[in-house]
Amino acid sequence: MMKKKCLAAIIVLISVFTLLTPVCALPDGFVPQNSDEIHEYADQVLKEEILDYISATRLNEETKCLTADELSTAINNYPEYPRRITDTVGAEIVLVEPLNRIVAYNFHAMGALEAEDLVVGVANSAFEDACVVPEINDKENVGGGGPYEPDFEKILALEPDALLTYTELGPGADFFENRMPEGVPVIRLDFIRPWYLVEEMEKLGYLTDRTEQSTEYVEWHDGIMNEIDNRLSQIPEDEKLRVFVDVWSTTYQQGDGNERRTVSDADQYSYYCNNAGGVNVAGDLNIPQGTIDIEWIAMQNPDVILGVAYDGSYNSDDISELKVQYDEIVNHPALQDISAVRNNRVYILSYRHVNGLAYPAARAQVVKWFYPELFSDMAPEGIHQELVTDILGSSFDVSEHGVFNYPQ
Amino acid sequence: MKLSNRRVIIFTITLISLIFICPVAASGDQVTRSVTPELPGPGEVVDVVITLPDGFFGAVVEELPEGFQYAGSQHPSGGIKFSEQTLVFAVTGEKEIKYSIRIPGEGCGWLKGTWENLGDSSEGDITAVLISTPGADPESCGSSNKSPGFGALIAISGCFAGMLVLIHRRRE
Incomplete structure (x- = not known):
C-alpha cells in the first residue's frame, strides 16, 4: 500500500515538473532549416532582443540591442523574422526583414541558393564564374577581387541592405564594417573552406530565405562526403x-x-x-x-x-x-x-x-x-x-x- | 421622498466598486494583474497572472517589493530576465504571463509594474497590488505611487458624498 502511494506521488511529481518546466531554448549555433524551426527560432530571438532592449533602455545596462524601430519592423515580419546567425568571424547578424539588395562581394553561394535576384552588386572577380551562373552579368561590378579594393562609393550608391564578403580575403573591418551605413550588416562567410561549407550554406540559406536550396546542397554534399569517409575509414x-x-x-x-x-x-x-x-x-x-x-x-x-x-x-x-x-x-x-x-x-x-x-x-x-x-x-x-x-x-x-x- | 435601504445598499456597492474600477479605467490599462491568494500566509508562494491584450509584442516589467522573492514562471525561460527586484518578461503574442513570488515571513509591499508594446509604440502602468501577510504593519508597506490615483480619490469622495446625501434624504 505504501509503495503504491509513493509511486503515485512520484508520478504526480514528474507530471507536475514536466508541465511546469519551460520549453528549452534552442542551442547556440543552431541554424533553422525549415518553416517550423524558423518560426520557433524567431520567437526565441525576438524575446532575447526585447530583453536586451529593455535592459538597455530601462535598466541602464550597456547592452548592444536593436532600436525600437528595428524591433517594430521585426514584429511586423514575425514569425518569419527576426533571423539571427553568428557569421564565420563570430559577428552576430540579426535581420528584421527580408534581404533584397545584397552586395555579394563573395558571390560563391548565391547561384546554388538561387538567390541571384537578391544581389545588386558583385566583385570584379565574380565575373569569372559567369559562364556557369550567367545572372552575374546583370549585376553591378563594384570592382575588387584578389589584391584590389572595391569601389566603396559604388557600393553605397547601390543602397545595399547587406554586404556579403569573406573572412580574410578582401578588405577588412576598416574598409567595410566601419564605413557601412547603420543597420546594413557586413556578413562574413567564406564558402572556400571545406570544413565550414555546410554550416555557411545553412546560414546563408536561412538569411536569404533559401533554406530549401541550402538543404539540397547539404544533402548532396553530405551524401558524397559520408561515402568517402566510410571507405577511407577502412584504411x-x-x-x-x-x-x-x-x-x-x-x-x-x-x-x-x-x-x-x-x-x-x-x-x-x-x-x-x-x-x-x-x-x-x-x-x-x-x-x-x-x-x-x-x-x-x-x-x-x-x-x-x-x-x-x-x-x-x-x-x-x-x-x-x-x-x-x-x-x-x-x-x-x-x-x-x-x-x-x-x-x-x-x-x-x-x-x-x-x-x-x-x-x-x-x-x-x-x-x-x-x-x-x-x-x-x-x-x-x-x-x-x-x-x-x-x-x-x-x-x-x-x-x-x-x-x-x-x-x- | 424616501429611498429604501435596498437602494442605498446598491448605490453604495456601485460606488465602492468604482473605487476599484476607476484606476484601471482612468489609466486606460490594456494590461492587468491578478494575484492569488489575496491574503497569503507568511512565507507562502503567491501566483501572479498578467493578462495581455491580443497582439501584444513587447515587455512587462514587474518590480517586486523588498524581501519578496521570484519563485519561478511558466513563461519561456529565454524570455525572462530577473535582476535584483526587477522582473522583465519579453512577450511575443502570449495572452498571459504566469509567475510566482514567495513572500517573506511577515511583511507587505506593493507589486508594481509597467508594460511597453513595441508593436504599436505604446506603454503604460499596471495597477499596483498590495500584498500583505496577516498582522503586517500597513505603515511599513510603502506607497504604490501609481495607484489608486486620482480616479480612486474622486470615486472615494463621490462615494462618501453619495452616502451622505442618501442618509440626509432618508432622515427628511
Whole structure:
C-alpha cells in the first residue's frame, strides 16, 4: 500500500515538473532549416532582443540591442523574422526583414541558393564564374577581387541592405564594417573552406530565405562526403599514403628551381591531403606555408605529390595552366628516383576547384588518385556535373570546359 | 421622498466598486494583474497572472517589493530576465504571463509594474497590488505611487458624498 502511494506521488511529481518546466531554448549555433524551426527560432530571438532592449533602455545596462524601430519592423515580419546567425568571424547578424539588395562581394553561394535576384552588386572577380551562373552579368561590378579594393562609393550608391564578403580575403573591418551605413550588416562567410561549407550554406540559406536550396546542397554534399569517409575509414593508419603537397603559383617561382613551396598541417591546403586519407610529409613544419629544398623532398620519398595550382577555373580551357606545374615536378632531376614520380603519381588541382562548393567533387578526385582501387566506381567528374546541373541549374559541361585538375 | 435601504445598499456597492474600477479605467490599462491568494500566509508562494491584450509584442516589467522573492514562471525561460527586484518578461503574442513570488515571513509591499508594446509604440502602468501577510504593519508597506490615483480619490469622495446625501434624504 505504501509503495503504491509513493509511486503515485512520484508520478504526480514528474507530471507536475514536466508541465511546469519551460520549453528549452534552442542551442547556440543552431541554424533553422525549415518553416517550423524558423518560426520557433524567431520567437526565441525576438524575446532575447526585447530583453536586451529593455535592459538597455530601462535598466541602464550597456547592452548592444536593436532600436525600437528595428524591433517594430521585426514584429511586423514575425514569425518569419527576426533571423539571427553568428557569421564565420563570430559577428552576430540579426535581420528584421527580408534581404533584397545584397552586395555579394563573395558571390560563391548565391547561384546554388538561387538567390541571384537578391544581389545588386558583385566583385570584379565574380565575373569569372559567369559562364556557369550567367545572372552575374546583370549585376553591378563594384570592382575588387584578389589584391584590389572595391569601389566603396559604388557600393553605397547601390543602397545595399547587406554586404556579403569573406573572412580574410578582401578588405577588412576598416574598409567595410566601419564605413557601412547603420543597420546594413557586413556578413562574413567564406564558402572556400571545406570544413565550414555546410554550416555557411545553412546560414546563408536561412538569411536569404533559401533554406530549401541550402538543404539540397547539404544533402548532396553530405551524401558524397559520408561515402568517402566510410571507405577511407577502412584504411589502417600505417597504410596511408605519404604525400608531398606542392603549392604553386607563378609568383612563387624563384631562385634556381631547387625549392618548392609547401604547407604544414596548419595550412588549409594540407587539409586537402589529410581529408583524402593522405599523410602530409611536411605536416610538422613550424610554419603554415613556406619553401623547402628539393633535396628534402627527395629524402622524404613521398608516395604521391599533390599539387595545388593558383590557376584553373570554369572560364578557362587551357590545361597548360596546371600542366606547367606538373611538368616542373616530373622533370626535375632531383625527383626522378622518388616513388611519386617513378610511379606516375603526381597530381595537380586547381585551387578554385577545391576552394568552393565543388569540394566534394574535388575530394572525390583526390581519393580516387590516392586509392584507385577503393574508389574505382567513384566518378568525380560526374559528381561535379551534378553540382553544376542539379544545384547551380547550369548547362555548363564540365567534361567539355573548364580547368580543374591534371592529369584529367 | 424616501429611498429604501435596498437602494442605498446598491448605490453604495456601485460606488465602492468604482473605487476599484476607476484606476484601471482612468489609466486606460490594456494590461492587468491578478494575484492569488489575496491574503497569503507568511512565507507562502503567491501566483501572479498578467493578462495581455491580443497582439501584444513587447515587455512587462514587474518590480517586486523588498524581501519578496521570484519563485519561478511558466513563461519561456529565454524570455525572462530577473535582476535584483526587477522582473522583465519579453512577450511575443502570449495572452498571459504566469509567475510566482514567495513572500517573506511577515511583511507587505506593493507589486508594481509597467508594460511597453513595441508593436504599436505604446506603454503604460499596471495597477499596483498590495500584498500583505496577516498582522503586517500597513505603515511599513510603502506607497504604490501609481495607484489608486486620482480616479480612486474622486470615486472615494463621490462615494462618501453619495452616502451622505442618501442618509440626509432618508432622515427628511
